[in-house]
Amino acid sequence: RIWTRVHALEAQTISRISCGEAHTVAVTTSGAVYSWGSSEFGQCGHGALHTGVVNHPRSVVLAQLLHGDVAVGVACGARHTLITTRAGALIAFGDNSHGQCGVASAGAMFSTQPSTSSSSETSTGQTAPSSCFLPQRVSALWGEPVEEARAGEHHTVVRTALGDAFAFGLNKHGQCGLGRQAGNIVRLPRLVPLADVCGIACGADHSLFITQAGKLFSCGSNHEGAVLGLGPSMRDNKSVFRPREVELGERGVVACAAGTMHSVVVAADNSVWGWGVSSGGQIDGSTEGSISSPQQIAVGGLEVQDVNAGFWQTVLSRGKPVVARHVAMIDVQRAEKDLAAGVLTGDQIESVFSWPGSIAASFGRGQSAGNDGSPPRSSPCCPLDPQRVEECTKAILNTYDTDTIAAMRTGLGRLVAHVEPAPSDADPAHVGALRVLLAALQNPVLSDYRLGGRLLVRVCTGLLAQSRETLRAFIHSIASYPPDIFAARLVGVCQAFLSAHLEAVGAVDDEVIRVVKVLSMLHAANELGGIIPISKFYNEFVSTRLDLSGDYMHWRQAQAAGASGDHLFSFCRHAFLLTPEAKAAILHLEAAMHMRESVVYDMLMQHAGGAAGEHSRVLVPNKGVAGSDLPALISSPYLVLQVRRDHLLQDALNDIARQPLQNLRKPLRVIFRGEEGVDEGGVQKEFFQLLVQEMLREEYGMFVHDTKTRLLWFDQRSLEEPLMFQLVGIVLGLAIYNGVILDVRFPLVVYRKLLGAQRMTLQDLETVAPDTAEGLRKLLAFDGDVENTFALTFEASVDVFGDVRTVELVPGGSQTPVTASNREEYVQQYVNHLLNSSIAAQFTPFCAGFRLLCDGPAMSLFRPEELEQLVCGLPHLDMYALEDHTTYDGDLTKDSDCVKWLWETVHSMSVDEKKRFLSFVTGNDRVPIGGLGKLKFTIQGNGPDTDRLPTAHTCFNTLLLPAYSSPERVREKLLTAIENARGFGMK
Numbered sequence: 001r002i003w004t005r006v007h008a009l010e011a012q013t014i015s016r017i018s019c020g021e022a023h024t025v026a027v028t029t030s031g032a033v034y035s036w037g038s039s040e041f042g043q044c045g046h047g048a049l050h051t052g053v054v055n056h057p058r059s060v061v062l063a064q065l066l067h068g069d070v071a072v073g074v075a076c077g078a079r080h081t082l083i084t085t086r087a088g089a090l091i092a093f094g095d096n097s098h099g100q101c102g103v104a105s106a107g108a109m110f111s112t113q114p115s116t117s118s119s120s121e122t123s124t125g126q127t128a129p130s131s132c133f134l135p136q137r138v139s140a141l142w143g144e145p146v147e148e149a150r151a152g153e154h155h156t157v158v159r160t161a162l163g164d165a166f167a168f169g170l171n172k173h174g175q176c177g178l179g180r181q182a183g184n185i186v187r188l189p190r191l192v193p194l195a196d197v198c199g200i201a202c203g204a205d206h207s208l209f210i211t212q213a214g215k216l217f218s219c220g221s222n223h224e225g226a227v228l229g230l231g232p233s234m235r236d237n238k239s240v241f242r243p244r245e246v247e248l249g250e251r252g253v254v255a256c257a258a259g260t261m262h263s264v265v266v267a268a269d270n271s272v273w274g275w276g277v278s279s280g281g282q283i284d285g286s287t288e289g290s291i292s293s294p295q296q297i298a299v300g301g302l303e304v305q306d307v308n309a310g311f312w313q314t315v316l317s318r319g320k321p322v323v324a325r326h327v328a329m330i331d332v333q334r335a336e337k338d339l340a341a342g343v344l345t346g347d348q349i350e351s352v353f354s355w356p357g358s359i360a361a362s363f364g365r366g367q368s369a370g371n372d373g374s375p376p377r378s379s380p381c382c383p384l385d386p387q388r389v390e391e392c393t394k395a396i397l398n399t400y401d402t403d404t405i406a407a408m409r410t411g412l413g414r415l416v417a418h419v420e421p422a423p424s425d426a427d428p429a430h431v432g433a434l435r436v437l438l439a440a441l442q443n444p445v446l447s448d449y450r451l452g453g454r455l456l457v458r459v460c461t462g463l464l465a466q467s468r469e470t471l472r473a474f475i476h477s478i479a480s481y482p483p484d485i486f487a488a489r490l491v492g493v494c495q496a497f498l499s500a501h502l503e504a505v506g507a508v509d510d511e512v513i514r515v516v517k518v519l520s521m522l523h524a525a526n527e528l529g530g531i532i533p534i535s536k537f538y539n540e541f542v543s544t545r546l547d548l549s550g551d552y553m554h555w556r557q558a559q560a561a562g563a564s565g566d567h568l569f570s571f572c573r574h575a576f577l578l579t580p581e582a583k584a585a586i587l588h589l590e591a592a593m594h595m596r597e598s599v600v601y602d603m604l605m606q607h608a609g610g611a612a613g614e615h616s617r618v619l620v621p622n623k624g625v626a627g628s629d630l631p632a633l634i635s636s637p638y639l640v641l642q643v644r645r646d647h648l649l650q651d652a653l654n655d656i657a658r659q660p661l662q663n664l665r666k667p668l669r670v671i672f673r674g675e676e677g678v679d680e681g682g683v684q685k686e687f688f689q690l691l692v693q694e695m696l697r698e699e700y701g702m703f704v705h706d707t708k709t710r711l712l713w714f715d716q717r718s719l720e721e722p723l724m725f726q727l728v729g730i731v732l733g734l735a736i737y738n739g740v741i742l743d744v745r746f747p748l749v750v751y752r753k754l755l756g757a758q759r760m761t762l763q764d765l766e767t768v769a770p771d772t773a774e775g776l777r778k779l780l781a782f783d784g785d786v787e788n789t790f791a792l793t794f795e796a797s798v799d800v801f802g803d804v805r806t807v808e809l810v811p812g813g814s815q816t817p818v819t820a821s822n823r824e825e826y827v828q829q830y831v832n833h834l835l836n837s838s839i840a841a842q843f844t845p846f847c848a849g850f851r852l853l854c855d856g857p858a859m860s861l862f863r864p865e866e867l868e869q870l871v872c873g874l875p876h877l878d879m880y881a882l883e884d885h886t887t888y889d890g891d892l893t894k895d896s897d898c899v900k901w902l903w904e905t906v907h908s909m910s911v912d913e914k915k916r917f918l919s920f921v922t923g924n925d926r927v928p929i930g931g932l933g934k935l936k937f938t939i940q941g942n943g944p945d946t947d948r949l950p951t952a953h954t955c956f957n958t959l960l961l962p963a964y965s966s967p968e969r970v971r972e973k974l975l976t977a978i979e980n981a982r983g984f985g986m987k
Contacts (some may be wrong), residue, residue, distance in 0.1 A: 020077055065135060163366040176219075179242055183523075206261075209243055215244035272299050274291070327353065355415070365381070400676075499540070522537075661852070664852060756861065898961060918932075937959075
């Protein structure tokens, strides 16, 4: 054999070259790739028609895979080839019988080429080509900024610009570093459990990894107990399946190389170390046999900085190691300066934003948790640095240069045009795609509906096409997003598109559905991380401009049919988009439907001869409804309650208890005996206000009032019958059903329980017993001997009228001490006892009464805090909002003197006076959902100046105001009216 010039490449400048078992591949400085030698398994990449020997260098066609990208690196295994590109992509071809090309067939981001060889299956049953005769993009690494690839005999290891390493191929001896794998084969790239990897090397059946800290790790075949350099203690371990550190003292490793069964490294002090099988003297030129621990190689004073290894050879070099740092990226810290200086051009910006690897290199984070050899976390932290994306895109926008901004938009368009799903068995999720899609979704060019709306839809489409595991990772990843970026760039952009597109198109189409689905995932992330207030998800356009009654009916029909799918899309299925006011409107629509159904049912029953049947069953039979009274109750189109003010509680509960069940669903009318008021809404407002005040008084012993939180809680010692708690629940449901706000101060956990929540948390307990919750938090945080310091057992104490009793939280709880290992269970059991089991006798009938009226589908739309608003209204009295939305009638306008003086008086009132004013004009001192600006309030003229007081029609929220002659008279008359207002037509 003699050296000979390769004449076919004389006109080319070769930058990288690699040899396999019987083939050679070279990459030129212009990015062209040439190959020659054996192509039996497609390792030359020229197609299934060229499977013999390629005698002369021939160009490998990559244009369709590169999309303007260029090849920059090459690595050859025994019979497969790997190409890395400037944009961080990895391309493979050749023998894939052990998965060393990292490609699957159907369903991935590439098309399978013809193969004369048999195929094998991936772990999910997909057929993988045993040979790739044409170059294939390794699509499972789409979005990973691959900087370096190394090939063993039948396995591959790659390193990314983010310090992650991936491996695939034959894993018989653990050379992939991923632990034991079924069939000893890893078909698709999987993350190696090492962080901050900056160098890699592959021997025939082993792999080496260098980290930024200068540590060296090895795995794979440990032939003769020496190949991995793990010392005599590992001589009996023929295979090591996860990376283990090679002990080199305090020396940091800067370069490594792996031969067939030996390894050589260069330390930071330029010393050279080797180990493995040295039958050919490849370690130090003289020693033969096996060297199990790193042995320093004498280099005769040579300042070695790099090393290479062949089959049985070692080559040392004084030149600095060629470290791949080729992935095109933007230095975010310098972006603003580089833009101003013209160093960062529009062409570069377009390139970076069009290549997934460049996006990842510029803005990404590595996936591995650490270098302890444990598997990578299944729910990684966000693989993208959102602050870097924000800083870079802001710097580009702040140039105010249309061409520069257009370059970013064009690049983003090219990027999302090629987003496709990952192979279904990518592990643990397609984080590369997730990282790129997140960066695209955060890009501010999407906020312009006209220029970025279509791009947003394409990003959403690409995201929704990912595997279920990837979408789960997406939700977990953004749960820790910065609130300002999450609100403006993710939620805000999707919300703006939704409003603009619905207004432009006027209907729900596929684009709306896709964006709403992504908003659903953002909402799920927000539920997980508590990033922004839920109100940021409310969409005013959807809530106020769309036909929600039709949407509700469509939703009900879909529920009744048990159907799902995009063709049955409904905003009610995505209730987080609806404001509390919209949900309340849907609930009242549902109540009105039930009211009509009850009235129609009674009419039908009367027409049929009065056989009311089960639906006319009296709520509480022992209250004794005479047989002759029942038809009268049923025939009325209203639920009529007649009460005396001085016997309000007794009359109201007796009247409710005697009603047939369907009567409770009829429109409510209240009559105060001996008064002239006709109930058009105002009378029932006062009725509920007075009833609730009476019903919740402490002397009845049903509820306890916490002086610190000023909230009500169920008294577990109560001697009242369950019926009384059921009636309280019915009253609560009646108020909601009839659209009346109550002055009831329950903690939020009550509304969680009413909506079906079972598992209670410490956060729930804080609203009921803040001191107890704080004590439990201290128990959880205590760093010391829990058992002897706290001396607790699994018991809870209960004070029953001065008699302190203990209750076991678990069977045998009195004999179970609380320790550091079981304290979390103790806290959970304690919380469950206080918020669930201890009050079950009271809460269960209360909830049952509530659900007699409020158990329809519309109730499921509400969150606990929204249900609280529905019941109690809002606490803040914004009288300026009321003033801004007030209408005027008669001879009054907003510029009338008495009107101006009225508002001056109202704004100067104390909080209690404002509540009384609100109660005077509306019949209730609580603020409705949406605030006072949503209240329909009218001030109507009522003649000239007079000694008469202002009056109000609370049914219609109307104040009748005489034209008083001075601000003093307005104040005097108004305050007198609100201080003495009670009753209807009373003398």
